[in-house]
Amino acid sequence: MKKNVIIIGGGAAGFFAAVNMAEFNPYLQVTILEKGGRVLEKVKVSGGGRCNVTHACFEPKELIKYYPRGKKELLGPFHQFMTGDTMEWFENRGVELKIEEDGRVFPVSNSSLSIIDCLENHAKRLGVNVKLHTKVDSVEAFGETFHIKTENELFVADKLLIATGSNSKIWDLANKLGHTIVKPVPSLFTFKINDSLIKDLPGLSVPKATVSLPEKKLESSGPILITHWGLSGPAILKLSAIAAIYFAEQNYHLPVLVNWLSEPYDQIFENLLQLKRKFSKRQIGLKSVFEQLPNRLWQNFISASNINSELRWADVSNKSLEVLAQKMTRSEFMVDGKTTFKEEFVTAGGIDLKEIDFKRFESKIHPNLFFAGETLNIDAVTGGFNFQNAWTGGYIAARAIAEV
Secondary structure, eight states, X not given: OOEEEEEEOOSHHHHHHHHHHHHHOTTEEEEEEOXXXXXXXXXXXHHHHTOOOEESOOOHHHXXXXXXXXXXXXXXXXXXXXXXXXXXXXXXXXXXXXXXXXXXXXXXXXXXXXXXXXHHHHHHHTTOEEEOSOOEEEEEEETTEEEEEESSOEEEXXXXXXXXXXXXXXXXXXXXXXXXXXXXXXXXXXXXXXXXXXXXXTTOEEEEEEEEXXXXXXXXXXXXXXXXXXXXXXXXXXXXXXXXXXXXXXXXXXXXXXXXXXXXXXXXXXXXXXXXXXXXXXXXXXXOSSTTSOHHHHHHHHHHTTOOTTSBGGGXXXXXXXXHHHHHHOXXXXXXXXXXXXXXXXXXXXXXXXXXXXXXXXXSSSTTEXXXXXXXXXXXXSSSHHHHHHHHHHHHHXXXXXXX
């Protein structure tokens, strides 16, 4: 007699788990309940529609450093199913992948449909039942089975996997089952900043800057993008993830520092003195002397330092160069709000990790109840790491469920 497995949530973790458990054990009847009209919607929009499948970091101890919440718990699971395993899994099923210069992994097709089609086709072939527009109203435990009520049906599950991502209604249902919910707050977001230094420069980017919260001794480095509303880019998003709880506590109103050159003040001041000697007869505002600073941003630094852009380098005082070096290495901006990073909404918060057996991704409170993906209090910086958490959790939960 087939065992009934119900998966709540048709996202990456849930769908990946469904395909794997159906492959592991043909005697399972696997059903996905998805409240929306489509599955794998987050996969579709990831990476600008290309799907950032994972990241080319192949050492578990290094990989966990990209997870502000969950690093300790994921170390063991990553030894079971790692980034290389994810790449091999998809490539063995016909999806060619490539590693880009920054380590992100994408389909060679540059289309998220390659990932979606792979998962949907295998699910169909393996007999996974996908029920769309199926909103779960309640979940009750009866011994070691579960009753899942929707508007029109009652499902009885021998095994239940919850993989809905950031879903307050499902967290409420998990709480009624006895699980503790860590209050969710946004994790990946960009900074709203209104400052004359960057106000007229939307679209400009700097390839390697460092943004920091000195009070918390937190920082991140990488590209920064100036936008119509403030600052974005990998360095900003990484800091937003690392300091997600602190930003929420401060109601997203706090100062941040940007070192646009990722070099110490003393080094930059010394560079300016050398440039003063080298370009003594050139106008200081004529052209950026730092390769990674766009000309318009360089000119704004000149203006913010109260230096006449038409002055020759030789006529600029050392005191003015000190101010310029300070502006470039310690620009202070007041963050006054946040904006969601594209459609890729991620939260810090969810099922308390102390209540999960990470050898199986199974509840310590209810046997036969499993969780995977962002339903748990696990989140990562941008770059394919959140998907890797989904693939790893889905795979390990599938293997444990398929043991029956």
